[in-house]
Amino acid sequence: MADAEQARRVYAGETMSQRIQRRRTTLIDAAIAVVADRGWRQLTVERVCESAGLIRRYFYESFADLDAITEAMIDTVADQLLTLVVRNDLDAPRDELIHTMVGEVVEYGIENPAHVRVLFGEMSSTTAAAQRRLAAIGRIVQILAADGRTIHHADDPMIDLAASLLVNGSTATLLDWLDGKIAISEQQFIDDLAALWLLVTEGAIAQLARRSGPR
Structure with a gap:
């Protein structure tokens, strides 16, 4: 049963924790790009998600x-x-x-x-x-x-x-x-x-x- 549960958690060669970490890294890179291009005052959750190509749910998955x-x-x-x-x-x-x-x-x-x-x-x-x-x-x-x-x-x-x-x-x-x-x-x-x-x-x-x- 444990093996079956682990198998369900692996998708495209990544575990759930690996996918979360990848999305977190993508969001950080996107935030850096937003600040570099537009300045700190233009940094918003919406712009970070748009730049990362991820929905807001994934933002709050890693950041409060x-x-x-x-x-x-x-x-x-x-x-x-x-x-x-x-x-x-x-x-x-x-x-x-x-x-x-x-x-x-x-x-x-x-x-x-x-x-x-x-x-x-x-x-x-x-x-x-x-x-x-x-x-x-x-x-x-x-x-x-x-x-x-x-x-x-x-x-x-x-x-x-x-x-x-x-x-x-x-x-x-x-x-x-x-x-x-x-x-x-x-x-x-x-x-x-x-x-x-x-x-x-x-x-x-x-x-x-x-x-x-x-x-």
């Missing part, structure tokens, strides 16, 4: 309300970016480490411009979305700062300052480049942005050395 899907889409983008920011090769030469990470983030922005706009573009119109977005960006800054402390064997607010400057400044610059406001090639953009990261990093290291040196 608009705030819930807003939080899910922000978390999705932040998690994807964190996979690029978190490095396992912290012993690599600093310039190589920075260039690789910057290149991967820029490539992500090229392939997923809507995702970048959701997390770093126009400010969201609801308090829940704004708070979630600030928290997501904060997680990325904290990861970079933690790596800085590990690499430089230091614990100083300068590291947090540099991480915040690099994350917030670079993402705004990436959006400007994607919008055509900075007229340089992809490779030059990556090379120059990585060079600026290196300058900020080395400047922060020098400041830390001066701070800890003889007074």
Whole structure:
């Protein structure tokens, strides 16, 4: 009997839970597209369902309300970016480490411009979305700062300052480049942005050395 019940739950090679997860992912992608194309104020359940090609019942199958899907889409983008920011090769030469990470983030922005706009573009119109977005960006800054402390064997607010400057400044610059406001090639953009990261990093290291040196 249990086997028969399980068989009824499998459709087109997917279990019920797999179908729910697929619809949830489709709705999140649709919500990201709506915000990127129309802005946060135009995000509604109806528009998300229309973009996803799903009925409202499937929306409420995964999300209690608009705030819930807003939080899910922000978390999705932040998690994807964190996979690029978190490095396992912290012993690599600093310039190589920075260039690789910057290149991967820029490539992500090229392939997923809507995702970048959701997390770093126009400010969201609801308090829940704004708070979630600030928290997501904060997680990325904290990861970079933690790596800085590990690499430089230091614990100083300068590291947090540099991480915040690099994350917030670079993402705004990436959006400007994607919008055509900075007229340089992809490779030059990556090379120059990585060079600026290196300058900020080395400047922060020098400041830390001066701070800890003889007074």
